Amino acid sequence: MPVKKQETDFPKIGAPANRALEAEGYTQLKQLTTLSETELLQMHGVGLKAVRILKETMKEKGLSFKQTKVGETFRKKDSIVSRTDVVDQFMLELSYPLKAEVEALRTIIKGVDKNINEEIKWKAPSFNYKGEYLVTFNLRDTKRIHLVFHNPMISKVKSDLLEGDYKDRRMTYFADMKDIKMKQKIFGKSIKDLIKLQN
Numbered sequence: 001m002p003v004k005k006q007e008t009d010f011p012k013i014g015a016p017a018n019r020a021l022e023a024e025g026y027t028q029l030k031q032l033t034t035l036s037e038t039e040l041l042q043m044h045g046v047g048l049k050a051v052r053i054l055k056e057t058m059k060e061k062g063l064s065f066k067q068t069k070v071g072e073t074f075r076k077k078d079s080i081v082s083r084t085d086v087v088d089q090f091m092l093e094l095s096y097p098l099k100a101e102v103e104a105l106r107t108i109i110k111g112v113d114k115n116i117n118e119e120i121k122w123k124a125p126s127f128n129y130k131g132e133y134l135v136t137f138n139l140r141d142t143k144r145i146h147l148v149f150h151n152p153m154i155s156k157v158k159s160d161l162l163e164g165d166y167k168d169r170r171m172t173y174f175a176d177m178k179d180i181k182m183k184q185k186i187f188g189k190s191i192k193d194l195i196k197l198q199n
Contacts, residue, residue, distance in 0.1 A: 013050040020045035
Protein backbone atom coordinates (compact mmCIF):
# COMPACT_ATOMS: atom_id res chain seq x y z
CA MET A 1 0.00 0.00 0.00
CA PRO A 2 2.75 2.57 0.81
CA VAL A 3 4.12 2.06 -2.71
CA LYS A 4 0.80 3.13 -4.25
CA LYS A 5 0.77 6.28 -2.12
CA GLN A 6 4.23 7.19 -3.38
CA GLU A 7 3.14 6.71 -7.00
CA THR A 8 0.18 9.09 -6.84
CA ASP A 9 0.50 12.79 -7.56
CA PHE A 10 -2.77 13.76 -5.85
CA PRO A 11 -2.75 16.69 -3.42
CA LYS A 12 -4.04 16.24 0.15
CA ILE A 13 -7.72 15.41 -0.38
CA GLY A 14 -8.34 13.13 2.61
CA ALA A 15 -8.13 9.37 3.09
CA PRO A 16 -11.76 8.55 2.05
CA ALA A 17 -11.37 10.36 -1.28
CA ASN A 18 -7.96 8.77 -1.90
CA ARG A 19 -9.35 5.30 -1.18
CA ALA A 20 -12.35 5.89 -3.45
CA LEU A 21 -10.17 7.00 -6.36
CA GLU A 22 -7.66 4.21 -5.85
CA ALA A 23 -10.46 1.64 -5.76
CA GLU A 24 -11.56 2.86 -9.20
CA GLY A 25 -8.00 2.70 -10.53
CA TYR A 26 -7.15 6.41 -10.42
CA THR A 27 -3.75 7.39 -9.00
CA GLN A 28 -2.64 10.22 -11.32
CA LEU A 29 -4.12 13.68 -11.92
CA LYS A 30 -3.83 13.13 -15.68
CA GLN A 31 -6.24 10.18 -15.39
CA LEU A 32 -8.89 12.46 -13.90
CA THR A 33 -9.17 14.40 -17.16
CA THR A 34 -11.43 11.56 -18.38
CA LEU A 35 -13.95 12.30 -15.58
CA SER A 36 -16.36 15.17 -15.07
CA GLU A 37 -16.81 16.78 -11.65
CA THR A 38 -20.23 15.13 -11.45
CA GLU A 39 -18.76 11.68 -12.08
CA LEU A 40 -16.17 12.27 -9.35
CA LEU A 41 -18.83 13.31 -6.87
CA GLN A 42 -20.70 10.10 -7.54
CA MET A 43 -17.85 8.13 -5.96
CA HIS A 44 -18.61 7.28 -2.35
CA GLY A 45 -16.01 9.13 -0.27
CA VAL A 46 -15.31 11.95 -2.74
CA GLY A 47 -16.83 15.25 -1.58
CA LEU A 48 -17.03 18.80 -2.87
CA LYS A 49 -13.89 19.88 -0.97
CA ALA A 50 -11.80 17.08 -2.51
CA VAL A 51 -13.03 17.96 -6.00
CA ARG A 52 -12.24 21.65 -5.45
CA ILE A 53 -8.67 20.86 -4.31
CA LEU A 54 -8.15 18.49 -7.25
CA LYS A 55 -9.52 21.06 -9.68
CA GLU A 56 -7.16 23.79 -8.39
CA THR A 57 -4.13 21.48 -8.53
CA MET A 58 -5.02 20.27 -12.03
CA LYS A 59 -5.40 23.86 -13.24
CA GLU A 60 -1.88 24.64 -12.00
CA LYS A 61 -0.62 21.76 -14.16
CA GLY A 62 -2.62 22.79 -17.21
CA LEU A 63 -5.17 19.99 -16.75
CA SER A 64 -8.95 20.04 -16.34
CA PHE A 65 -11.89 17.73 -15.74
CA LYS A 66 -14.02 16.50 -18.61
CA GLN A 67 -16.94 18.79 -19.47
CA THR A 68 -20.09 17.89 -17.54
CA LYS A 69 -22.79 16.59 -19.89
CA VAL A 70 -26.04 18.47 -20.32
CA GLY A 71 -28.57 17.07 -17.87
CA GLU A 72 -25.89 15.46 -15.71
CA THR A 73 -26.74 16.46 -12.17
CA PHE A 74 -25.45 15.77 -8.68
CA ARG A 75 -27.76 15.34 -5.74
CA LYS A 76 -25.97 16.45 -2.60
CA LYS A 77 -26.10 15.10 0.91
CA ASP A 78 -25.80 11.32 1.05
CA SER A 79 -27.44 10.63 -2.30
CA ILE A 80 -25.45 10.13 -5.47
CA VAL A 81 -26.63 10.21 -9.03
CA SER A 82 -28.10 6.98 -10.34
CA ARG A 83 -26.19 6.09 -13.51
CA THR A 84 -28.79 3.86 -15.10
CA ASP A 85 -27.62 5.02 -18.53
CA VAL A 86 -24.10 3.78 -17.80
CA VAL A 87 -25.35 0.47 -16.40
CA ASP A 88 -27.68 0.00 -19.39
CA GLN A 89 -24.73 0.48 -21.75
CA PHE A 90 -22.58 -1.86 -19.66
CA MET A 91 -25.24 -4.57 -19.79
CA LEU A 92 -25.65 -4.08 -23.53
CA GLU A 93 -21.95 -4.76 -24.08
CA LEU A 94 -21.59 -7.42 -21.38
CA SER A 95 -20.46 -10.86 -22.52
CA TYR A 96 -21.29 -13.13 -19.60
CA PRO A 97 -22.91 -16.60 -19.45
CA LEU A 98 -25.43 -15.55 -16.77
CA LYS A 99 -26.29 -12.15 -18.26
CA ALA A 100 -30.06 -12.75 -18.13
CA GLU A 101 -29.79 -13.65 -14.45
CA VAL A 102 -27.82 -10.46 -13.74
CA GLU A 103 -30.53 -8.41 -15.45
CA ALA A 104 -33.27 -10.20 -13.49
CA LEU A 105 -31.54 -9.53 -10.16
CA ARG A 106 -30.88 -5.94 -11.18
CA THR A 107 -34.63 -5.46 -11.68
CA ILE A 108 -35.41 -7.06 -8.31
CA ILE A 109 -32.87 -4.88 -6.47
CA LYS A 110 -34.08 -1.62 -8.03
CA GLY A 111 -37.69 -2.61 -7.30
CA VAL A 112 -37.09 -2.83 -3.55
CA ASP A 113 -36.97 0.96 -3.03
CA LYS A 114 -37.24 3.98 -5.35
CA ASN A 115 -34.20 5.56 -3.66
CA ILE A 116 -31.84 2.77 -4.71
CA ASN A 117 -29.29 4.10 -7.19
CA GLU A 118 -27.09 2.10 -9.52
CA GLU A 119 -23.64 2.61 -11.00
CA ILE A 120 -20.63 0.60 -12.15
CA LYS A 121 -18.14 -0.46 -9.47
CA TRP A 122 -15.52 -3.22 -9.64
CA LYS A 123 -16.42 -3.49 -13.36
CA ALA A 124 -19.95 -4.63 -12.50
CA PRO A 125 -23.38 -3.21 -11.62
CA SER A 126 -23.44 -1.82 -8.09
CA PHE A 127 -26.31 -0.47 -5.98
CA ASN A 128 -26.50 2.06 -3.18
CA TYR A 129 -29.14 3.71 -1.03
CA LYS A 130 -28.62 7.47 -0.67
CA GLY A 131 -24.90 7.06 -1.20
CA GLU A 132 -24.41 4.07 1.12
CA TYR A 133 -23.38 0.95 -0.78
CA LEU A 134 -25.75 -2.01 -0.57
CA VAL A 135 -24.65 -4.73 -2.96
CA THR A 136 -22.39 -5.21 -5.99
CA PHE A 137 -22.10 -8.03 -8.51
CA ASN A 138 -18.84 -9.98 -8.70
CA LEU A 139 -18.71 -11.03 -12.35
CA ARG A 140 -15.43 -12.91 -12.08
CA ASP A 141 -17.48 -15.95 -11.07
CA THR A 142 -18.93 -17.38 -14.30
CA LYS A 143 -20.46 -20.56 -12.84
CA ARG A 144 -22.99 -18.81 -10.60
CA ILE A 145 -24.17 -15.32 -9.71
CA HIS A 146 -22.05 -13.87 -6.91
CA LEU A 147 -23.29 -10.77 -5.08
CA VAL A 148 -21.28 -8.89 -2.45
CA PHE A 149 -23.16 -6.97 0.26
CA HIS A 150 -20.57 -4.42 1.38
CA ASN A 151 -22.05 -2.24 4.08
CA PRO A 152 -21.10 -1.74 7.76
CA MET A 153 -24.65 -2.71 8.82
CA ILE A 154 -24.92 -5.96 6.85
CA SER A 155 -23.76 -8.07 9.80
CA LYS A 156 -26.98 -7.06 11.60
CA VAL A 157 -29.22 -8.44 8.84
CA LYS A 158 -30.46 -11.96 9.56
CA SER A 159 -31.01 -13.98 6.40
CA ASP A 160 -30.31 -17.55 5.29
CA LEU A 161 -29.09 -16.13 1.97
CA LEU A 162 -26.19 -14.21 3.50
CA GLU A 163 -22.93 -16.12 3.78
CA GLY A 164 -19.62 -15.26 5.42
CA ASP A 165 -18.57 -13.86 8.77
CA TYR A 166 -16.76 -10.69 7.73
CA LYS A 167 -16.99 -7.48 9.72
CA ASP A 168 -18.70 -5.42 7.01
CA ARG A 169 -19.67 -7.74 4.15
CA ARG A 170 -21.66 -10.83 3.26
CA MET A 171 -22.00 -12.94 0.10
CA THR A 172 -25.09 -14.23 -1.70
CA TYR A 173 -25.12 -16.74 -4.56
CA PHE A 174 -27.67 -17.77 -7.19
CA ALA A 175 -27.29 -20.81 -9.44
CA ASP A 176 -29.73 -19.88 -12.22
CA MET A 177 -33.05 -18.21 -13.04
CA LYS A 178 -35.03 -20.90 -11.19
CA ASP A 179 -32.94 -20.29 -8.07
CA ILE A 180 -33.54 -16.54 -8.36
CA LYS A 181 -37.32 -16.97 -8.56
CA MET A 182 -37.29 -19.31 -5.59
CA LYS A 183 -35.27 -16.91 -3.40
CA GLN A 184 -36.64 -13.60 -4.74
CA LYS A 185 -38.73 -12.70 -1.66
CA ILE A 186 -36.06 -13.46 0.92
CA PHE A 187 -33.47 -11.66 -1.22
CA GLY A 188 -35.66 -8.55 -1.44
CA LYS A 189 -36.30 -8.67 2.32
CA SER A 190 -32.55 -8.77 2.99
CA ILE A 191 -32.13 -5.54 1.03
CA LYS A 192 -35.15 -3.93 2.73
CA ASP A 193 -33.79 -4.84 6.16
CA LEU A 194 -30.39 -3.36 5.27
CA ILE A 195 -32.05 -0.13 4.09
CA LYS A 196 -34.03 0.13 7.34
CA LEU A 197 -30.75 0.06 9.25
CA GLN A 198 -29.52 3.05 7.20
CA ASN A 199 -32.47 5.26 8.24
